[in-house]
Amino acid sequence: MNTLIVYFSWSGNTEKIAKDIAKKTGGELFRLERQIPYSEDYNTCAYVEAKEEIDKKIRPDVKRPLPDVSRYDKIILAFPIWWYTSPMPVWTFLESYPDWKGKTVYIFANSYTDDPNYFTTSIADAKKSARNADIQPGLFNKDIKKLDRWLAENGFNN
Numbered sequence: 001m002n003t004l005i006v007y008f009s010w011s012g013n014t015e016k017i018a019k020d021i022a023k024k025t026g027g028e029l030f031r032l033e034r035q036i037p038y039s040e041d042y043n044t045c046a047y048v049e050a051k052e053e054i055d056k057k058i059r060p061d062v063k064r065p066l067p068d069v070s071r072y073d074k075i076i077l078a079f080p081i082w083w084y085t086s087p088m089p090v091w092t093f094l095e096s097y098p099d100w101k102g103k104t105v106y107i108f109a110n111s112y113t114d115d116p117n118y119f120t121t122s123i124a125d126a127k128k129s130a131r132n133a134d135i136q137p138g139l140f141n142k143d144i145k146k147l148d149r150w151l152a153e154n155g156f157n158n
């Protein structure tokens with residue numbers, strides 16, 4: 001079974017998780033990036049760039065080509081929580097495909113504050129963005145320590 005792991009990461013935490021998942025599943029890794037990179041300065045990135053995007057619900061251009069998701073049965077989508085939900089490039093990504101029918105997308109998120117509402121919100125937002133996808137929760141924050149068990153239970157054994 002083909003697995004694709006798509007991740008967005010600004011400061012490296014999600015990248016570490018995504019690489020671990022790729023290693024354990026043998027899946028292919030794709031790094032999602034904004035076309036114009038976010039500032040490396042936290043305040044500019046968080047309070048100017050990302051804040052404007054979330055407030056105005058801007059779908060920023062992302063680097064292309066994007067992966068051909070039709071080649072995969074299961075997609076793992078990992079990102080940090082930005083302003084209580086997923087970063088807006090994730091919305092761009094999910095909306096870039098007209099129909100996700102038959103695809104299961106597992107959401108992995110991590111954030112500074114351990115607030116389960118972030119996970120619920122980002123899953124609900126992904127459902128709105130990914131037309132006809134079966135969006136399923138993956139793991140959030142400290143639950144990532146259960147990764148091995150989660151992968152086995154969800155049929156991701158390499």
Ligand SMILES: Cc1cc2nc3c(=O)[nH]c(=O)nc-3n(C[C@H](O)[C@H](O)[C@H](O)COP(=O)(O)O)c2cc1C
Pocket residue numbers: 008009010011012013014015045046047050079080081082083084085110111112113114
């Ligand atoms: C633009 C921006 C917005 C953020 N918003 C939140 C937030 O709303 N709640 C929270 O707990 N953490 C927030 N964080 C912290 C990140 O979710 C957290 O540091 C995450 O582990 C970073 O993952 P990364 O290293 O893959 O980028 C934010 C960070 C950035 C840069």
